[in-house]
């Protein structure tokens with residue numbers, strides 16, 4: 001992965017930069033000992049790492065503002081960081097940057113059950129947002145599989161989704177407002193505890209902006225009453241294409257399950273060996289979950305089961321109890337860990353129109369043969385968000401590059417069939433140089449012009465999102 005040459009003048013000025021930050025911030029806020037910054041050298045895309053100059057861990061928006069003001073004055077690049085679980089390398093440092101991590105900002109600032117909102121500091125983990133309201137019968141809907149660890153800040157930056165976003169939408173559909181600190185230290189409020197605001201819809205711009213426009217320190221989120229009940233059904237098929245066609249037909253029928261998850265044979269076998277969830281040894285598994293009152297669940301199940309049977313399933317297992325539901329979900333929830341036991345893997349994230357699932361799955365199988373690398377498919381099939389997991393050996397010379405080349409072909413395929421490069425993990429460094437397949441030069445130019453407005457010095461989260469070639473002139477001009 002190509003990265004820009006770090007600025008030698010900034011690196012040699014490390015002591016001066018650290019001294020100014022230390023003087024302006026409370027004791028213990030700035031870490032610069034390489035032994036202590038080690039944990040910040042990479043994120044979930046662990047194939048790439050780099051030691052940052054220093055790490056700043058503020059406790060308040062005012063401290064974030066003070067830190068950014070100094071970095072702005074000294075032209076030091078800043079990489080915002082939540083929990084560091086990005087799979088796209090969104091929080092990967094450069095050697096001339098400081099990491100600004102908001103993990104210490106975890107407070108709940110306001111809960112208004114009547115208005116169904118919660119306001120939190122963005123270092124709070126996704127799961128802990130639900131944790132703050134569940135005793136009152138509410139929950140926060142977006143549910144990335146990493147929800148135990150990932151922070152709301154990262155969710156907003158990546159517009160994260162999860163298994164249950166088919167019905168409830170992704171982060172952008174559940175975010176009402178943010179407090180954001182601009183690169184020069186200015187604190188700004190965008191949106192609020194209401195559905196829409198006057199003026200330009202800047203909130204939609206901030207959600208998914210991958211730390212390019214500002215550092216988000218507080219968020220107002222929508223919370224929802226917990227549904228009366230939920231029940232999954234497990235459906236097994238002897239062909240990926242048939243399973244894909246079943247998903248397509250369920251969506252076409254107009255029922256709205258809360259989740260439709262897909263696993264193929266390599267994933268099923270890996271999870272059975274790992275979690276022993278009792279899955280059948282078939283080519284493809286679907287988990288379809290519906291929510292509501294018992295009558296609503298029965299009504300939706302009737303349609304889904306009729307469609308499933310039309311495609312000749314080898315297994316059709318409805319859950320009749322919370323224990324059976326947990327068992328049906330057990331394998332899916334263990335899938336990433338189980339694949340990890342088989343070797344190194346790269347987790348892709350592309351989105352396609354649901355109708356293209358059968359074709360794309362077949363083509364991924366062909367690419368797997370062509371490149372000689374095994375692929376396991378586990379993904380949110382209901383909204384076409386694919387997560388092919390390419391297995392490789394990180395210790396074998398050339399395998400990472402081969403794996404990346406195959407991943408690029410799969411992501412280009414997603415674009416070719418009318419989808420896009422990312423569903424929920426973001427672009428980061430992983431898909432940065434593929435952006436030219438998705439966007440014409442004029443389209444990229446508009447996106448970069450937006451960054452010019454928010455971050456004229458191009459200091460925030462360098463080398464991410466925009467192809468290095470397309471952004472070169474701007475980065476040089478900003479030096």
Ligand SMILES: Cc1cc2nc3c(=O)[nH]c(=O)nc-3n(C[C@H](O)[C@H](O)[C@H](O)COP(=O)(O)OP(=O)(O)OC[C@H]3O[C@@H](n4cnc5c(N)ncnc54)[C@H](O)[C@@H]3O)c2cc1C
Pocket residue numbers: 043044079080081082083084085086087089090091102122143144145146149150151152153154155156157158159160161162163210211212214215216217336424425461
């Ligand atoms: C096992 C596993 C499963 C996963 N499953 C899912 C899934 O189901 N769905 C999904 O969407 N993702 C998933 N992810 C990816 C990842 O968890 C999400 O992208 C998550 O939102 C990242 O949050 P984070 O706090 O770890 O952010 P980080 O990794 O720390 O950062 C992510 C991005 O956010 C930016 N950022 C961080 N803090 C701020 C801030 N305060 N202001 C502005 N920008 C900021 C960073 O610069 C970076 O670009 C998974 C990851 C793992 C490891």
